[in-house]
Amino acid sequence: MTNLTLALDAMGGDYGPQVTVPAAVQALRLHPLLDLILVGDESQISPYLANLPAEFQSRLSVIHTTEVVRMDDKPVTALRKAKNSSMRLAIELVRDSKADACVSAGNTGALMAMAKVILKTLPGVDRPALVSCLPAVTGKPVYLLDLGANVQCDYDTLFQFAVMGTVLCEAVEKKSRPKVALLNVGIEEFKGNSDVQQAAQLLMHTPQINYTGFVEGDEIYTGKVDVIVCDGFVGNITLKTSEGIARLLVHQLKQGLTQGFMVRLLARMLAPRIQNVLSQMNPDHYNGASLLGLRGIVVKSHGNADEQAYVQAISLAYTEAKRRLPEMINDRLASILLDINS
Amino acid sequence: MTNLTLALDAMGGDYGPQVTVPAAVQALRLHPLLDLILVGDESQISPYLANLPAEFQSRLSVIHTTEVVRMDDKPVTALRKAKNSSMRLAIELVRDSKADACVSAGNTGALMAMAKVILKTLPGVDRPALVSCLPAVTGKPVYLLDLGANVQCDYDTLFQFAVMGTVLCEAVEKKSRPKVALLNVGIEEFKGNSDVQQAAQLLMHTPQINYTGFVEGDEIYTGKVDVIVCDGFVGNITLKTSEGIARLLVHQLKQGLTQGFMVRLLARMLAPRIQNVLSQMNPDHYNGASLLGLRGIVVKSHGNADEQAYVQAISLAYTEAKRRLPEMINDRLASILLDINS
Structure with a gap:
């Protein structure tokens, strides 16, 4: 079995890298077949990676960006302007099949709007x-x-x-x-x-x-x-x-x-x-809300999640990726719609 | 100041007269200027009035009826069929100015439907x-x-x-x-x-x-x-x-x-x-939900209210009657609508 890769919006949430990076390291320990891509400001992320055990180094990479979606940004603003935001880049990694799922603790409205536009809904799913x-x-x-x-x-x-x-x-x-x-x-x-x-x-x-x-x-x-x-x-x-x-x-x-x-x-x-x-x-x-019905996996963490709670959200995204949730939903919907129309 | 009169649907609720009648007696003790009319089956009500203190006897009367709205009756059924139900008669006492307010612990949907049809809404109130x-x-x-x-x-x-x-x-x-x-x-x-x-x-x-x-x-x-x-x-x-x-x-x-x-x-x-x-x-x-916007006062008690809780509902109806709540709502609405249209 090959490793699964998750993209994390390292800047999202009330605490940013202070919570997301240590949580990422914990998640690597918890799931031996997990790789992580941290998206965010490298200068803010790297201090928390100073003591990263050698065996984890090949399983964790950073994509640098300084742009961030703010908690009070309107969804439409985030969508139009934040083209290089950590949130957007994390979702795009899923779209481009470079990650199997993404996790963000950032602005919920912006995350939902971006995920819908970038990943698109499955056939038969309106919203x-x-x-x-x-x-x-x-x-x-x-x-x-x-x-x-x-x-x-x-x-x-x-x-x-x-x-x-x-x-x-x-x-x-x-x-x-x-x-x-x-x-x-x-x-x-x-x-x-x-x-x-x-x-x-x-x-x-x-x-x-x-x-x-x-x-x-x-x-x-x-x-x-x-x-x-x-x-x-x-x-x-x-x-x-x-x-x-x-x-x-x-x-x-x-x-x-x-x-x-x-x-x-x-x-x-x-x-x-x-x-x-x-x-x-x-x-x-119970941290980790899933955005269902998209052609990709997006998990939303509470904005004020602590390290432990953020690990929960990562684990949820990992489970959904392992089970290939979007494909499962797609198959079930197709089969039900076939039943209804036959 | 003259006494206020409340009509109680003595049969309503999970326990009927077993709760409503002792609560009524308590309410008489609590509010010296309160008169009560109990509407319901006299044979079920009177056992709980056996030891009614003499000073309360002139302040409490019973209107006998054996018909009852059941908890699982549809509102429309209750409205069409239960013409002599304890609930309906209690509301009609308010309509006919024989009571200043009524209280019921019976079927909520039926109570709302009956109250609306019998008492009518105030001008400017849709529902x-x-x-x-x-x-x-x-x-x-x-x-x-x-x-x-x-x-x-x-x-x-x-x-x-x-x-x-x-x-x-x-x-x-x-x-x-x-x-x-x-x-x-x-x-x-x-x-x-x-x-x-x-x-x-x-x-x-x-x-x-x-x-x-x-x-x-x-x-x-x-x-x-x-x-x-x-x-x-x-x-x-x-x-x-x-x-x-x-x-x-x-x-x-x-x-x-x-x-x-x-x-x-x-x-x-x-x-x-x-x-x-x-x-x-x-x-x-916090027992006692008020039905607002009608040309009369109707208070709904929890179906499973105990004696103390039912006294609360009676007291709420008493307060609303004392303050002439429907008139207050009517005046305020009229004044606001005048403002808006001017």
Whole structure:
């Protein structure tokens, strides 16, 4: 088996090379068949490579560029102007088959716009979707898409999301026939808007997808289903709301556990355990959102990911490349469309 | 000051008279100027009134009916068939000025449909909205609307929701110029779909509303703003997602705190405090969703509300009636529409 090559936008994210480069080195250690190309400002990258073990040197290269997409750049600006940005060059390496996937912690809107223009969508895919894992009571991850790539989606797009989410879950979790649901305001057939209702009709008549019906917001985290589909407006707000309420709960818990001497003492003794629970809920544990439906693999890391979280994103891109995810999605879509049209 | 009269759908909710009647008695004790009409099956209600103190007897009456809207009835079925249901009769008491407000823990869809048909919307209101309070880090409640009365809303409806939410927050919290925001996938002006963008434009040019811009999902619980507006599809999923993630966190915490003898012991000693924190997050503390924009006051209680939570819903309806909320909304809307058209 030959090595797989990933291109990393070394400058992206809140911390840039300070996080991305040490994470890259960790990833090389973790995956012996991985090669990495770091794209970014060599003068900022090289200090973190000073002590690179000799056996890693042949597996890591740097492509120098000083141009960077800023976090507050509009997608259209990034697309038109940042022709030599680290983000763009990393995506182009995928397009030119010099890398099997790329990872960036940079500006999400810019990354999605660039990836769509440079890599193009697969046949039968109208819009790429952003998908990520969420924790569930069962301990198994739940895939939610779209997370904000598309603020308005018709039923056909929702249907494509269901197919792509299914293939991703099969590929990464090695789960056969993952359960798919549409996020809705009720589980009864008549609930929701016309788009979710029509998408439900389509999915019900697609035996290749294990469609189980509607789920409500409070069922996301039960692990009742493996893949949950919604438009990007709803998905983005759902994800961020979850982060907000988790933060509120932690705040209340801290407040409640610092009043009174005995309570404070007991809480301090329990702190490592509580910390452990909370860190399991930390989105960094599930870092790495995949942009699905493109002719190439693009993984988005949280902007504020730390080294460990960024390694997660690299590993996700590595797994997707190993399984040749775009080809899998392409094949499945083609086969389903053939079924529908026959 | 004369007494205010509330009509209660005594049969609504998962527990019916077992919860609603004792809660009614508690509410009479809490509000000396409150009269109550219980609508429902007298044979099921009267056992809970056996020990009613004499001083309350003149303030409580029962209107007998055996018909009930079931939790799984479709709104249209409830509307056409349940002509003598406890829910419908309670709403009709408001329409006929025999009650100043009504409360039901019954089928939400049926309640909204009946309330709209029987009470009618105020001039300038296209659709009534369902609104409720959420907890925030600041300790002050945040009003979120719509929570599911309208799965599709245009910009004009979102604008009306902002006005109605403002008036409710002023009336119940006695807060002047509450901060209003639109829920969106980003805070930048160019983010979101055309409806939130157009609603933002309208609100920006309405000095009577203290519009502060867009908020993202993770800002709902920070208490940064007082009123948050979105369509019913997003609002319903936001609310239920919050319940789901809170439940997951509690589950994880319980799991994490039951492994190991010392941890278990310490956790047991801390349990009352942790319980106290979690109960503050309990949606029952914020029980009572208001249906705004009607020519009368309708408050929806959680279906599974306990006695205490149901008292909350009665108290909310009482406050709204005392402040004459529909008249306030009507006046504000008229004044704003006059401003816009002048």
